[in-house]
Amino acid sequence: MERLPGWLRQHLAALRAVAVLTVLLGLIYPLVTTGVAQALFNDHANGxxxxxxxxxxxxxxxxxxxxxxxxxxxxxxxxxxxxxxxxxxxxxxxxxGNLGPEDVVDVRPVPGAADEGRQSLLTRVCARSKAVGELEGVSGARPYCTPDGVGAVLKVFPDRAVSVNQACPATPFTATYQGLKVECARPGEDYAAGRTVPVRGDAATPAVPADAVTAGGSGxxxxxxxxxxxxxxxxxxxxxxxxxxxxxxxxxxxxxxxxxxxxxxxxxxxxxxxxxxxxx
Structure with missing residues (x-):
């Protein structure tokens, strides 16, 4: 009987290996592991x-x-x-949320555009703390938060300061900063050039725990x-x-x-x- 060419024997061997591994790893192994899981860890295996x-x-x-x-x-x-x-x-x-501790300035919505803006991590924490405090009947105050539940952050310029997370006509959380008058944030204005200054305030240890105002890593x-x-x-x-x-x-x-x-x-x-x- 004439032997098959070498290249054909190699291809047939490869096909046999694929078939054997498919049966072992694609059928037998999953069935065995599933069976063991169902028999020994039924509750956990089913979610x-x-x-x-x-x-x-x-x-x-x-x-x-x-x-x-x-x-x-x-x-x-x-x-x-x-x-x-x-x-x-x-x-x-x-x-x-993939937001870090330096995410303290809100992105204000653009007037007349579909852009709805974005709350900073700091403002999200402040707003949640205020809401939880109201629900539970305790103070929702936190360091670096304004009484109205946004991040207490200023954008400081040579001649003025802006409470950048408090949109007009809100009253800024502080009237002055180092001799500069503090203004509310006006829609459409660009404050990127200002120096970012978070203001800690005089809030004591928060009554609202950290896990009430921050999301877990997995969600x-x-x-x-x-x-x-x-x-x-x-x-x-x-x-x-x-x-x-x-x-x-x-x-x-x-x-x-x-x-x-x-x-x-x-x-x-x-x-x-x-x-x-x-x-x-």
């Missing part, structure tokens, strides 16, 4: 889904918002931390700090007609400790806590 009354209500790994149709917090529920993933906690759009974090949960406890107890001690006991029951006993901080799973409240 750590949480059920209530026979219905899937969420995942213990993915946060969710507890707001009404207008996006306002539902007062009887603990609120999650902010999320930058899509419209909030969207697993298909997991992301962070999917299901946890809040114990401090943020404790801040919300009086409101939730009042709205549900429960004793405050009962709500605090539920917080403690749904608080996880540090990973391996020393990494990270204790945290509260918001969805599981709210479900426990619904169960009574």
């Amino acid at each position: 750590s889904i949480i059920h209530q009354d026979g219905k899937a209500v969420g995942s213990s790994l993915i946060g969710q918002s507890f707001t009404d149709a207008d996006g306002d917090p539902v007062a009887g529920y603990f609120q999650s931390r902010p999320s930058a993933a899509g419209d909030g906690y969207d697993p298909t759009a997991t992301s962070a 999917l974090d299901p946890h809040i700090s114990v401090a943020y949960a404790e801040l919300q406890a009086p409101r939730v107890a009042r709205e549900r007609g429960l004793a405050l001690d009962r709500v605090r006991a539920l917080i403690a029951a749904h608080t996880t400790g540090r990973t391996l006993g020393f990494m990270g901080e204790p945290a509260v799973d918001v969805l599981e806590l709210n479900l426990a409240l619904d169960r009574g």
